[in-house]
Amino acid sequence: MEMCALFIALGLFEMNSALALNGSGDVIEQWYGYAQLKAGIEVGTEDSSSTCQLQSTPRLAAFSMGGDYIIGGVFSIHYNLQAVKHNYTTMPEPVVCTGRIEPRELHFARAMIFAIEEINNSTKLLPGITLGYQIHDSCASVTMVVKVAFQLTNGLDPVYYTSDNCSQSGMLMAIIGESGSTPSISMSRVIGPFDVPQVSHFATCACLSNKQQYPSFFRTIPSDQFQAEALAKLVKQFGWTWIGAVRSDSDYGNNGMATFLKAAQKERICVEYSVSFYRNDPRSRIQRVADVIRRSTAIVIVAFAGFGEMKLLMEELSLVPSSPRQWIGSEAWVTHPDMLKFTFCAGTIGFGIPRSVIPGLRDFLLDLSPTKVAASPVLTEFWEDAFNCSLKKRAATDKRVCDGTEDIQKLQSPYTDTSELRVTNMVYKAVYAIAHAIHNAVCQEKNSTTQCDKITRIDSKQILTELKKVNFSQNGYHVSFDANGDPVPKYELVNWQKSSSGRIELVTVGYYDASLPVGQEFHIYKSLTWVEDRTQVPVSVCSDSCRPGTHKVLQKGKPICCYDCIPCPEGEISNATDSTDCFPCPKEFWPNTERDTCFAKPVEFLSFTEVLGIILATFSIGGACLAVITATVFFHHRTSPIVRANNSELSFLLLFSLTLCFLCSLTFIGAPSEWSCMLRHTAFGITFVLCISCVLGKTIVVLMAFKATLPGSNVMKWFGPPQQRMTVVSFTFIQVLICTVWLVLSPPFPMKNLTTYKEKIILECALGSSVAFWTVLGYIGLLSVFCFVLAVLARKLPDNFNEAKLITFSMLIFCAVWITFIPAYVSSPGKFTVAVEIFAILASSFGLILCIFAPKCFIIVFKPEKNTKKHVMNKT
Structure with a gap:
């Protein structure tokens, strides 16, 4: 039943x-x-x-x-x-x-x-x-x-x-x-x-x-599952990220395009529009689809449609030509012989079923005798359409009667095409x-x-x-057949190429085999021609690729393929095209100008080879030489009244300490090392205390000498040469003790300063203990102030050669230099911190040697007539 x-x-x-x-x-x-x-x-x-x-x-x-x-x-x-x-x-x-x-x-x-x-x-x-x-x-x-x-x-x-x-x-x-x-x-x-x-x-x-x-x-x-995925991979392979999509409003078109769009999304391909129509739709709908294509900015169009739909669409597009488009076609229409007449679509690429050869088929198709044709209404209709004649005379038609000269061997038709x-x-x-x-x-x-x-x-x-x-x-x-009733998926990659005669020919340029490993499915073995016979792959993107050194920022309300290219922030790079983000360079590296590569940061320190280093080193050595020359002059005239009156023992010790002060500034120049960092600060602190102690001793001697001239005064016996030496040693020993504790507990050490400048590395000496450093400076400052106060008290003593005035002036310079040094040292960046410290050392040292010894050397060398006991003891 x-x-x-x-x-x-x-x-x-x-x-x-x-x-x-x-x-x-x-x-x-x-x-x-x-x-x-x-x-x-x-x-x-x-x-x-x-x-x-x-x-x-x-x-x-x-x-x-x-x-x-x-x-x-x-x-x-x-x-x-x-x-x-x-x-x-x-x-x-x-x-x-x-x-x-x-x-x-x-x-x-x-x-x-x-x-x-x-x-x-x-x-x-x-x-x-x-x-x-x-x-x-x-x-x-x-x-x-x-x-x-x-x-x-x-x-x-x-x-x-x-x-x-x-x-x-x-x-x-x-x-x-x-x-x-x-x-x-x-x-x-x-x-x-x-x-x-x-x-x-x-x-x-x-x-x-x-x-x-x-x-x-x-x-x-x-199945279209494989073709849709292959089309998405094809689009991605040529770098197209901005496409249009056209489909038949049928199960073939809708399901095929849905699969394609899903695969395209995985490949990060954006679709500007997706439109559908069917061959039985009113012409107005087909016109709307054509208008969407004409107005679009996407150069590439993927068409998952049947032959009937594509033929109507191409006819509509040919009426009002638009800017050239690169068509990507599914096998339903891209290999159809009747589609090749649309020459404005030259360059179309797509997938087709592999070509084959069936022996004897062409002879069978062409074996149409008049008897066979007349016996079949379908063959009769085909014959009459193909040759535009009628096998029988009909009153309702004005076609000529077929006279037997019709030769199907010469007929150019998809029916006879077995190529x-x-x-x-x-x-x-x-x-x-x-x-x-x-x-x-x-x-x-x-x-x-x-x-x-x-x-x-x-x-x-x-x-x-x-x-x-x-x-x-x-x-x-x-x-x-597999479990789903499907065959092994294999396609040919075909390309519409213009022949020398101007006709469009279907050329196989490669193949796609889904059974091969991932990444090896495509194989293109012939050159392709593109839209308008171009030899270069057309570009179809919503936004141009972001070069290295920039990153993509999505445009609000638009697909992910539409973005702006923003330069990477300071300190970050992107070394790939279309980077979605920038990443920072390692700590000791910095981006180049284009911000696409990290280079090792330049290392900066006060070098002997740069101009500033050469100038400071020259002054340092010059100052040391000046101190040695002054000591030589004093030694040569050690028996003269002016040298003897100047407390020659403290003077030579002062000149020796000034020589060390000048030379210790050299330890601040050059690449910091563990030993140079420990030496530079401690040597500076000890030599300057030795220097100030000598100046302080000379100041006390001046005061005591004039106190001793008062009737009944016996002060000088309490501040003779032994006491002077003890004073210098005691003051210096305190500084040595401070520096020893500093070096034992938390000594200075070389370090790479990565924070002052982001784009370069500063090699400098870390203090180790800031308290110890400022204690050393504070102790020097304390002695300087004490010496300055005593010098001020002795500045009006009534003698022809008032050394107290010279000491006062020298200590005024010394204090002024070191008072201004503190803010300058704190605010100076990088190697200029070291330069400020060297400048302070040299300035204060030159101030001492010039103020205290220059007038005496001038008299000894140029005014010997004043280098007498009478002149020295004569009161003005």
């Missing part, structure tokens, strides 16, 4: 389709009367329980042939369906296809016939078995596809006798088709519950791999897959011979089971 139910369903299907198409579901009584008229069971006949009879008129097959086992075929030989008006009271006229024949689909149908005839003539595959076929025109309509599917599944007899198996003619084993995904989905939903295998040659929607919804669906063409058999090979493989499944079900190998039993009845479910296991090669092409 299953088959009876199908007969009834076929009759009711036309009624349901009419209701759906005309929107008249509210006319219940008319519908009920129509349903009774179309019901599939003869009521009241005595054998009604054992027979089912279809009351509607079966649709005639475009091509048919009887056989032991029948293979169905469904192709979109026409692309339009004539609209039928229904009054729901009388049986409507049969639905007919309109428009011109699609030569490519006719080519597929004839290729199926060729494969079946080739199998029938084979002695290895199905020997003794004849395959038949029933090939129908679906008119590219879901309505017609479903009707044809019901008709093929019902059987080939107008009356079905349930009690007599032998009454059935050749049994339908499987169906090949349809070319489109949407019709294939509809067909699979009809025949799937009855376990009738469907093998499609061109339906690529990834949704058809779902075995829960489409359990009997197979295909010889790869690139791509989808045709998918039809060829589908036929052989079904034949192998039948062979495995009815044939056995016995004694190296194949024996087939065509008497044993098999059903389509057995073929379904065998199809899942087929694994063979035909003409060098492997055929097998």
Whole structure:
């Protein structure tokens, strides 16, 4: 009774389709009367329980042939369906296809016939078995596809006798088709519950791999899942991140584009727009799609659409040309011969089914005698369209009558084109897959011979089971199906290139094999041409790439491919194009001017080779030499009154300490080391205390000397030479003790200063203990102030050579220098800190030697007449 139910369903299907198409579901009584008229069971006949009879008129097959086992075929030989008006009271006229024949689909149908005839003539595959076929025109309509599917599944007899198996003619084993995904989905939903295998040659929607919804669906063409991912990788490979997307408003286009957009998102590709349309849409919608393309800024357009849609879109775009676009096409249209006439799309690239060669096919396609053509309405229509003539004289047409001069050998048509058999090979493989499944079900190998039993009845479910296991090669092409009914995905990368004659040619430039390891799927072995015959890859980005040294900042409210390039912040770099962030250099490194590389920071210290270092070193050595010269002059005139009156012992000790002061400034110049850091501060502190102690001793001697001249005074015996030496040693020892504690507990050490300047390293001596450093300076300052106070007290003593005045002036300079040194030292950066300290040492040392010894040396050398005891003791 299953088959009876199908007969009834076929009759009711036309009624349901009419209701759906005309929107008249509210006319219940008319519908009920129509349903009774179309019901599939003869009521009241005595054998009604054992027979089912279809009351509607079966649709005639475009091509048919009887056989032991029948293979169905469904192709979109026409692309339009004539609209039928229904009054729901009388049986409507049969639905007919309109428009011109699609030569490519006719080519597929004839290729199926060729494969079946080739199998029938084979002695290895199905020997003794004849395959038949029933090939129908679906008119590219879901309505017609479903009707044809019901008709093929019902059987080939107008009356079905349930009690007599032998009454059935050749049994339908499987169906090949349809070319489109949407019709294939509809067909699979009809025949799937009855376990009738469907093998499609061109339906690529990834949704058809779902075995829960489409359990009997197979295909010889790869799923769009692989093609969509391959297209995304292709777009990424050429650096395009800003694209437009066009798709058919069908299962093929919508599912394929959804998969592509998901893969594109993973590849960080942005889509400016995504528009859809269908070939049956009003022209206004196609115009809107064309306007979106014209206004867009994306140079690259990915079109996941069928041939019918793309043809309409290209025709619309050709009316009002836009700026050149780089088209990326899916296999449904990019390899279609009729698309190559749109020369403004030169440079288009996309994926196609691999080319193949089928021996004998071209001769078969061209073997169309007038008898064969006249016997087939489809071939007649094709012949008349191809040669623009009529095989029979008709009053309603003004075409000329075909006179026999028409030569199909010279016809340039997709029907006769066998130069690139791509989808045709998918039809060829589908036929052989079904034949192998039948062979495995009815044939056995016995004694190296194949024996087939065509008497044993098999059903389509057995073929379904065998199809899942087929694994063979035909003409060098492997055929097998995975668990989802899909083949191994392989594509050719094709490119539309202009020939020397100006025509567009389809050139294979590479391939894509999804079975290869990740990253190795693509292989391009020929040069590509791009839009407008460019040899350089066109650029299609929302924003130009950010060069190294900058980073991307997304533009508000726009996709991630639209951004601004912002220079990296100070101290950070980006060493790659299109960096999303910058990263800081290591501590001892700093960016170059372009901020794309980290270089080692320049090391800075007060060097003997730089101008400032040379000047300070020169003054330091000059000062030391001046002190030595002064000591030499004093030693040479040590017996003269002015030298003797100047306390020669303290003077020589003072000159020695000044020499050390000048020389200790050299320890501040050069790269700091562990020993130089400890030496420079301690030597400076000790030599200056020694110097100030001598000056203090001289000041006290001056005061005591004049106190001793008073009647009854015996002061000098308490401050003679031993006491002077003890004073100098005591004051100096305290400083030595402070420096010793400093060096023991927390000595100065060399360090790299990375904070004062971000772009360079300052080599300097860390104090170790700031308290110790300021204690050393404080002690020097304390002695200086004490000496200054005593010198001020002695400044008006009435003698001709008042040394107290000179000491006062020298100590005034000394104190002034070191008071100004403190803020200058704290605020000076880097090596200038050391320079300030050296300057203070040299300035105070020169102040002492010039103020105390210069006047005396002047008298000794230039005014010897004043270097007498009388002049020295003479009071002014």
